[in-house]
Amino acid sequence: MSSLCSFxxxxxxxxxxxxxxxxxxxxxxxxxxxxxxxxxxxxxxINAYAYKLHYVLPxxxxxxxxxxxxxxxxxxxxxxxxxxxxxxxxxxxxxQEKKTIQASYSSRTMRMSGIILLAFIVFHIAHFTAxxxxxxxxxxxxxxxxxxxxxxxxxEAVMKNGHGVMTFNVNDMMIAGFQVWWVSxxxxxxTGLLCMHLTHGFSSMFQSVGLRNTLWRKRLDxxxxxxxxxxxxxFAIIPLATLAGVLKSDPTGGLATESAAIIETHSK
Amino acid sequence: xxxxxxxxxxxxxxxxxxxxxxxxxxxxxxxxxDSSFLEMLDILSEQLVADGHEPxxxxxxxxxxxxxxCSMTINGQPHGxxxxxxxCQLHMRHFHDGQTITIEPWRAKPFPVIKDLVVDRxxxxxxxxxxxxxxxxxxxxxxxxxxPIAKQTADYAMDAAACIGCGACVAACPNxxxxxxxxxxxxxxxxxxxxxxxxxxxxxxxxxxxxxEGFGGCTNIGECEASCPKNIPLDMxxxxxxxxxxxxxxxxxxxxx
Ligand code: HEM
Ligand code: FES
Numbered sequence: 095m096s097s098l099c100s101f102x103x104x105x106x107x108x109x110x111x112x113x114x115x116x117x118x119x120x121x122x123x124x125x126x127x128x129x130x131x132x133x134x135x136x137x138x139x140i141n142a143y144a145y146k147l148h149y150v151l152p153x154x155x156x157x158x159x160x161x162x163x164x165x166x167x168x169x170x171x172x173x174x175x176x177x178x179x180x181x182x183x184x185x186x187x188x189x190q191e192k193k194t195i196q197a198s199y200s201s202r203t204m205r206m207s208g209i210i211l212l213a214f215i216v217f218h219i220a221h222f223t224a225x226x227x228x229x230x231x232x233x234x235x236x237x238x239x240x241x242x243x244x245x246x247x248x249x250e251a252v253m254k255n256g257h258g259v260m261t262f263n264v265n266d267m268m269i270a271g272f273q274v275w276w277v278s279x280x281x282x283x284x285t286g287l288l289c290m291h292l293t294h295g296f297s298s299m300f301q302s303v304g305l306r307n308t309l310w311r312k313r314l315d316x317x318x319x320x321x322x323x324x325x326x327x328x329f330a331i332i333p334l335a336t337l338a339g340v341l342k343s344d345p346t347g348g349l350a351t352e353s354a355a356i357i358e359t360h361s362k
Numbered sequence: 363x364x365x366x367x368x369x370x371x372x373x374x375x376x377x378x379x380x381x382x383x384x385x386x387x388x389x390x391x392x393x394x395x396d397s398s399f400l401e402m403l404d405i406l407s408e409q410l411v412a413d414g415h416e417p418x419x420x421x422x423x424x425x426x427x428x429x430x431x432c433s434m435t436i437n438g439q440p441h442g443x444x445x446x447x448x449x450c451q452l453h454m455r456h457f458h459d460g461q462t463i464t465i466e467p468w469r470a471k472p473f474p475v476i477k478d479l480v481v482d483r484x485x486x487x488x489x490x491x492x493x494x495x496x497x498x499x500x501x502x503x504x505x506x507x508x509x510p511i512a513k514q515t516a517d518y519a520m521d522a523a524a525c526i527g528c529g530a531c532v533a534a535c536p537n538x539x540x541x542x543x544x545x546x547x548x549x550x551x552x553x554x555x556x557x558x559x560x561x562x563x564x565x566x567x568x569x570x571x572x573x574x575e576g577f578g579g580c581t582n583i584g585e586c587e588a589s590c591p592k593n594i595p596l597d598m599x600x601x602x603x604x605x606x607x608x609x610x611x612x613x614x615x616x617x618x619x
Contacts, residue, residue: 097617104606105578105580106602109579109580177578182578183578184471184472184577185537185538189466191438195585196585204581294582297582303603303604304602307600
């Protein structure tokens with residue numbers, strides 16, 4: 095058997111793959127959260143951020159990142175599923191009575207939180223990336239008005255060849271999405287589960303690659319707890335703020351008031 | 363005055379490897395709180411024999427917590443409720459009058475039940491055989507101080523070597539994983555200078571044998587550490603993971619076995 099083959103077949107090798115792909119997802123999640131939080135800086139900021147990701151970044155890079163993340167998720171899930179099946183096989187007959195001595199709830203429910211996260215990821219991509227959830231097809235006429243808003247930089251509309259550059263109205267898409275109560279509830283639930291997954295996973299990945307000792311276990315467990323809660327609050331605050339009416343849709347794309355008035359009269 | 367207690371015991375009874383076992387319930391009265399758990403089982407067996415029944419089979423040898431033979435899950439915990447204690451060192455004062463005690467064998471596919479509470483733990487021996495040795499010069503014994511070893515290293519290896527191979531880690535793990543056992547053996551030998559020549563080969567061989575015997579994988583939840591009668595820490599598993607990653611890396615560029 096080649097060494098690579100024996101590595102991915104071993105229990106430890108698959109756990110290392112899980113930790114490495116987990117690390118990629120952990121870093122992505124933090125970046126994604128910080129990106130999203132820009133919605134609190136105004137519609138023009140979040141719209142310009144989305145514009146940058148879609149049109150300033152070469153599309154090959156965008157697709158490269160997307161495919162890389164999907165491959166990481168696929169490896170993560172493959173390892174999770176095959177290891178879980180092996181683990182089940184290792185105890186065909188269970189105990190009549192079994193006590194959990196100290197293991198945390200999060201650590202014992204990684205598969206549950208993981209499976210619901212997978213369902214969430216599918217929904218989330220369909221919802222905001224593909225924009226194809228029935229009733230929420232934000233790219234179809236009339237679902238989101240206006241669908242295009244001016245791209246704003248430093249409080250002014252960005253002009254190109256004498257025309258205002260228009261961009262997709264991401265701010266209003268997020269607001270419209272989260273104004274549906276069950277969508278918000280699902281996002282909050284999923285980020286809560288992500289918090290649980292990470293309070294165990296963040297520290298566990300260091301254990302899996304062998305970068306933990308008695309002292310660092312205590313520290314990493316604490317960092318994991320903080321990381322999980324930061325991620326939860328950072329994501330959940332957007333649907334919460336939308337439902338509370340703090341975040342509002344902005345049909346001008348965040349243009350300063352006078353120019354907004356011009357555009358509004360113009361569009362009437 | 364010596365305190366005694368009356369107990370209800372639910373004990374797993376199984377004739378042999380092939381038969382289907384079941385729980386039997388027994389009443390045992392006037393058990394001294396000073397008796398050990400195994401002595402309590404001895405009393406039960408005497409009562410059973412007197413009534414013309416088969417005594418309960420269970421593994422035991424030293425009865426002083428060092429051989430690792432005793433092996434039973436008591437009220438859902440391997441070796442019972444006391445931290446860092448083998449079943450033979452567990453005393454009945456930790457139980458109370460009128461209590462029902464459930465006693466089960468270790469449950470794991472690689473540990474088939476041989477009879478009642480006795481399981482076949484030879485897969486652990488196979489893991490040892492795969493790498494639990496060093497190349498030593500045959501002949502007269504080397505002077506004990508010929509090879510200086512830092513105190514820290516010696517202490518660490520000693521902590522790992524405290525493992526008595528009882529299998530409680532496997533029994534406690536929801537995945538029936540033998541990672542704590544294997545990691546203690548690997549950490550013990552890989553951390554000492556005498557263990558260096560076979561380091562990578564040992565790590566690969568022991569992990570391959572561990573997986574091949576049908577033990578599950580580690581999910582880092584720490585139930586093994588909590589039920590280990592010798593308090594082997596979970597951090598030994600991090601050591602094993604690290605040595606395994608290094609051994610695979612080394613093996614990729616320059617086969618070690
Ligand atoms: C897509 C669905 C997902 C599934 C089915 C899943 C499943 C799992 C499972 C079963 C484990 C192993 C738990 C254990 O061994 O105790 C795990 C570990 C982990 N997961 Fe996930 N997960 C998913 C998504 C995610 C996401 C989105 C992230 C990060 C944002 C993530 C980060 C981690 C980390 C860091 C670990 C720790 C790795 C280790 O223990 O070495 N997972 N996951
Ligand atoms: S009988 Fe030897 S450790 Fe319990």
